[in-house]
Structure formats: structure tokens, C-alpha cells
Amino acid sequence: MMCKHQLSSLKSFFASGPFIFACEKCGAKVYREHPKAALPWNVLVIDRIGILFLALVFLLFESLPIATAAFFFISFLLYLIDLKTEPLKCVNLKEERKSQNQGMFVLVMVVVVLIAGLGAYLWQP
Numbered sequence: 001m002m003c004k005h006q007l008s009s010l011k012s013f014f015a016s017g018p019f020i021f022a023c024e025k026c027g028a029k030v031y032r033e034h035p036k037a038a039l040p041w042n043v044l045v046i047d048r049i050g051i052l053f054l055a056l057v058f059l060l061f062e063s064l065p066i067a068t069a070a071f072f073f074i075s076f077l078l079y080l081i082d083l084k085t086e087p088l089k090c091v092n093l094k095e096e097r098k099s100q101n102q103g104m105f106v107l108v109m110v111v112v113v114l115i116a117g118l119g120a121y122l123w124q125p
Ligand SMILES: [Zn+2]
Pocket: 003, 004, 005, 006, 023, 024, 025, 026, 027, 028
């Protein structure tokens, strides 16, 4: 019998690569992929060493706080779309590692972008 997996709304909201929860019906560890929300973050480091990211920070420095806010807003919208469109998936070990890595990568990027945006905001008179 296939379980369609169910989480409380709060857990369902946070379920993603780094945040895996147990299904309330079957107890299996489940998570949700967020390919659309991860997309803009992956584009930021598409060259893998962050030159594009640094160039953007440099070019947009004057309006970095606004650019950061806009970027987070877009990511949040994409995250909400993923919530609607992506099913809860049962974790298998290989995918878990991969998904967690990508999730952690995005979390680190979130912190870096947040610091850059905040730094630029505080820097300006
Ligand atoms: Zn289940």
C-alpha cells in the first residue's frame, strides 16, 4: 500500500533537503525537493567559484539591500510554488546525501547573501 505521506503544516512548510521529518501516517522519513527555489541560488554560483556572485555584489552595491530583499522575495515565492507542486518524497540514502548537500549549500548561500545585503545596508549613510 502506498502512503501519500503527511506532515503537520509547519513541518510540511520546512521539509526540504536539510530538514527531514517522519511521516505522520507511516513513519517514513520524508522531505520535499525545492528545485525552483534552489534555482536562483544555483545561478548565483553557476561558475562554481562565485565570480558572478562577487561581480553582482560589486555592481549592485548601491542598491544591494533592495536587490537582496527582491532576491529573497523571489526565492520565497518559488519556495511556495514548490510547496504546491512537489510531493513529499521518501528518503533513500543516496538521494538524502545529495539533497542534504544541496540544501546545506543553499542555506550557506542564504547566510552569505544576507550578510552581504545587511553589510551594504549598514555601510551606506
Ligand atoms: Zn507516509
